[in-house]
Amino acid sequence: MPNEALGKLIARGDGMLGYCDACGRSRWIDLYALAAKLGRSFPIAQLNGKLRCDQCGSKRLSITISPAHSVLAH
Ligand SMILES: [Zn+2]
Numbered sequence: 155m156p157n158e159a160l161g162k163l164i165a166r167g168d169g170m171l172g173y174c175d176a177c178g179r180s181r182w183i184d185l186y187a188l189a190a191k192l193g194r195s196f197p198i199a200q201l202n203g204k205l206r207c208d209q210c211g212s213k214r215l216s217i218t219i220s221p222a223h224s225v226l227a228h
Contacts, residue, residue, distance in 0.1 A: 161194030167222035176212035
């Protein structure tokens with residue numbers, strides 16, 4: 155995973171998909187809410203353990219960055 159800041163993803167319009175290792179559920183992460191909490195300069199490589207599955211509460215989330223065009227298609 156490239157060590158980029160949250161603000162960079164937002165500026166590019168990228169999306170972040172979180173996949174829960176515990177229950178197998180995946181969802182789009184709200185980057186704006188995340189940046190408001192952690193700051194836009196927060197590196198995405200350090201997000202491990204900071205995200206929580208809203209379905210089962212597990213913190214074991216795998217993150218995938220999606221380029222802007224695939225988010226718009228979604
Ligand atoms: Zn889960």
